[in-house]
Amino acid sequence: MSVTPGHIPHGAEALPDDRFLDREESWLRFNQRVLELAEDARLPLLERVRFLSIFATNLDEFFMVRVAGLTRRMATGLAVQSASGRQPREVLERTATVARELMLRHAACFRDDLCPSLAKEHIELLRWDQLAETEQERMRRFFRDRIYPVLTPLVVDSAHPFPYISGLSLNLAVIVRDPQTDATMFARVKVPPVLPRFLEASPDRFTPLEDVIAAHLGQLFVGMEVVEHHAFRVTRNQDLEIDEDISEGLLQALERELLRRRFGPVVRLEVEDSISEGVLDLLTEELSIDERQIFRLDGPLDLAGMAAIADLDRPELKYPPFVPSKEALPADADLFAAIRERDVLVHHPYDSFTTTVQRLIEDAADDPKVLAIKQTLYRTSGDSPIVDALVGAAAAGKQVVVVVELKARFDERANIAWARKLEKAGCHVVYGFVGLKTHCKLALVVRQEADGVLRRYCHIGTGNYHPKTARLYEDFGLLTADPHVGEDVSALFNHLTGYSRQNDYKRLLVAPQSLRPGLVRRIEREIEHAEAGRSARVRFKCNSVVDEVVIDALYRASRAGVPVDIWVRGICALRPGVPGLSENIRVRSVLGRFLEHSRVFAFENGGDPEVWLGSADLMHRNLDRRVEALVTVTDRGHRTDLLELLDRAMDDGTDAWWLEGDGTWIRRSAMTAEPLLDIQTHLVKSRRWRTVDG
Template sequence: MRKDIACTNRELSWIEFNFRVLYQAFDKNNPLLERLKFIAITASNLDEFIMVRVGGLMYMRKKGKRRKDPSGMTPYAQLKAINKRVNQMYREQYTHYSKTLEPALAEKGFNRKRYNELSPEQKSFLSDYVSRELAPVLTPSAVELGAVKPLIHNLELHILARIQGDKKDRDKYAVMPLGFETKRFIILPSEAGRCEFILLEDAVKAHISNWFEGCRVLECCSFRPTRNADIELQEDEAPDLLTGMEEVLEERKSSDCIRLEIESGMSEKGGEFLRELLECGKRWTFRLDGPLNLKAFMDMTSIEGFESLKNEPWQPQPSDQIDPSAGIFEQIQKKDILLYHPYESFDPVIRFVEEAAGDPSVLSIKLVIYRTSSKSPMVAALKRAAENGKYVTALLELKARFDERSNIEWARMLENSGVQVIYGVKGLKTHSKVCVVVRREEAGVVRYVHYGTGNYNDKTAKLYSDISYMTCNEALGFDATAFFNSVSGYSQPQNLRRLYMSPITLRKKITQMIEAETERAKNSQKAEITAKMNSLVDKNLIEKLYAASQAGVEIKLNVRGICCLKPGVEGLSENITVTSIVDRFLEHARIYCFYHGGNENIFISSADWMTRNLDKRVELLVPIDSANCKKRLKSFLNTHLADNVSSWTLLPDGSYKKNRPKKGEKRIRSQEQLYLQACRRTERKRGKVVDQLTPHMGENY
């Protein structure tokens, strides 16, 4: 293999993905508040990337590690390249926000105001608001270099005040956290039909004398630190997993500052003081010409009264496979059910657990919780089932990044309700999405299983595209029980009948399927691989795909985010194409299809083709045998691959090209097509016809 062109750097590939999301904010076909939403999404994505990926690279460099990644880059080289692209992303984010979106929104009555732009009435309102709501809550702390300093919280917005000293003393500094719970956007009195607001930091700066009476404040500017969140639990040293994870959360609060965002008006003197205080390098200090923490603007995109600036919502459709008047288990007994969310409603999955909780014939319920919503109906149903005397097991993954705190709270609440709570396999994250309900029926005990590609989260099920598969297939039910036995105890599920599980058999199965297509191509047989996933990183699988391409296998990949494979390289990957879809919903489903001599093998999975998923997590690969379900999955794949509106094509050099319909070519926007199909199926029984959607409909990315 030609090592010099084998792989694209993982981190740079992720940044390219975030740029594709950012370009949705530039698309003039999207309503203004939707464009602001994409700005907020990219800011949120960047926060997590810096905390985890950049934090990890900085830690490696600090420890003197120079090992090159599969693309041939050392940690230092990666950090240098990342920094350059992050600077570019900031420029594009803030230029577009400040020069395009903010003025355009102001013209529509959605107006961010500076203090000097306020009317006398608004100034009076703000003065009262600051005195009543802010002055009693916000508290500054004096800070000095070399002295004990207050805890400056990760990602929290702060004010730095520089105060003139007396003739003998130097200038003094104070830091004031603005708090996570304090309202960032202060709505001002304004005419009907308008929304005028001032940012919290602008209000505080205009009234800074409320906190420093009798002092001369020389400057007052906002800043925001980012701390390293790439802190792993040392399970061998922790007394128990719950206590160990709580210690990790505490450690993150005071970890190294790896990024410092400051507003453009801060003086060099103030910036230098902060860098020294937080021990953050100049290269990773970003002076931003606009409001810090753009992700906060997500809250404002749902404001009422500006519907013309938002997308017309797509409501998840009731599936034509589900009869709302019949019991869910009765329907699964008749046929396997496959749903594609959010085009089809997540409600049947909620029903699956809720009906089980109240069904006298149900003996037990077992479910994996990786991430869930703040008021989860699934968790409430588990609690109710335990109170009804059923044997309920919940596997809560405490190591789900940034959901650790909420999962700890869920664990304690469920245990108090009588639920058996387990925390997965030592050293591995349990990322599988499975729920099994055991029911006593006339014919005996029957296992009903839900397998999915997404979490049991009713909120994100309206925003992410995911597959749900419900079946009472005996082999898949047996395997679901074996899976839970393996993660809750010490048994090794070596004899799974139909499932493939990482880190034991999943990688081996995917490798075998790729190799089988390669052998068919070598024997001049038709050979195809079609796959949809979030990320493709694993070097071994990439090499297998390159070998398959060289043998003549036609490989079509739909990879939403990171892709380290280089398609279309002469002599290496001419038969591989890679596309990425960025649209209203976040593409999250994993579907894998192998031609297999015409008898296609189709799988859904919780796992991407990443080393961490294949070797360091507990994941599932689920074969789909139902002819109707296989047909639906293949249809979904074909629709996504045909997209020429919301898709991007990956080029051999690692860059992406936006796809557009060619002259005379039919316009295909896959998410729109899939939602339209769901609407048609829903309305068919009602005698209505749905031919088209309002352009650029949708609710969330």
């Protein structure tokens, strides 16, 4: 690493210019870790298949949003040099190179590893010519009855222009020849997305849908000779661009923009490597793409569809069943009395979401003493009991305020539907701020107690109010009746629904006003503790670490001798372990059965630890363009357990990926022959791992 002087914050010694890893490549390395789970023979087979599918889905989103966004900024002249020092074109070229390597590795994992392993378990994925005659006959009947009626072949000639190819659609490029005139024509056949990606030819024997269509192309082009056919798939820009200053309502603007998504520019073309150069040249020209955007792969394409194989009813090939604990708030306990007595810290999915967070909203909706419920909704399920409870509360005459974030990426349509349902039920629905996403996870219940006193019960969480993902996402939530938290959350809701300019809170840090400065001040306080000879340490757990201001503060802390531990799931632009810069910083990543999603920020504070949890990641969008909230954890037992969990993840005996200063990630299990602790399995087995503050 060079030592060219960079920006000098607060009079500190200059930091090197190349101190940041590239954001886009770091994301790809995260998805590489997902792929390594698919490659891990120690995991249950169908779980490996699921990780293979997740890799494909993740990469689709990366191209639709990150690559598309960078391409758009370059086209408009708005792209600038990245914090890593790379020019926009360098970022795009490096991204394409790394993505190509990973896609080839992904295809090889499917072909050379998972398919043979599945076959040993009598689950077979076969191409058309590998099917038995009886299976082909069954597929012929299926084609006639279920596929043929929904197919629309589109030929390209002087009267028929090249058809629009929708994003993420799987297609067949077909060349047909007229035997009478010897003329050849190109035609496109779209593989219907309403049908299963892999068709069951016989029990536990599957074949790709496009293979069945390809075997029957003669029925689509009667009297013509099918010369060749090849599968291809297009990825388009699907990032939303909404002018929130226009006169139309945000909801209407979003609906209009969602319609435009289908017509975004192409950012990736996937083709099977058997494709002919002539057909590829035609696609390249008609789709207006260059060589860098073409990815030739050993088929089949679109392996996100392997999720259906992972869902097969073969429990012996999956993780053991797991029932979340209900001990945090026992069913026979009075919920409001339990929260009045002491704060309740819940850890999903190990603690039941249904009997804690969901129960708070449902009990509040049914309780005649509850006067008002206020709630933020960023993502929720299609049949959300949370929404149903809010609707019921409004019907019962309670004041219900719901802050709905319409712009939650890829959940916009669902949120529009629930916003309208809530409005029709009489809830006060607010869409947050122009220019800011409301990402904080807050619920506030106002209850009139027996003595006539109004008491506020709050939930501040790290995850969405989504009962389904709460069984798969790892998150924390704090249930509390602390009056200071109640005042803070009330003030924040007033800020969200009105024109309050509240910036000072007793137990909250709120973005975009106070969250980044609050974290940086606490990092600097750790430096002061270290310089004074007091105990100092910083421990963070989050999804992404990108913000340069916070990273630079962590570098200064490391230089001052403060140990810094970062537990990150995805992107990390910080370089750990660099002499003279970050030798006191360690970065670890844990991936597994559950999606690590919680955000925890801990400071040793001279022996009196301070711990915060909430919705914010260390990214520009979270700290500058979103309303986020962190709450300080005051219960001594809760703090102790959160710190112990952070330490366990960083322990050398825990299986995790370790980040090197050059941006490479090394899995701990590949570095030692000793058995390592799987932290998620440990938490499943222990279930109740917390202590209480005596």
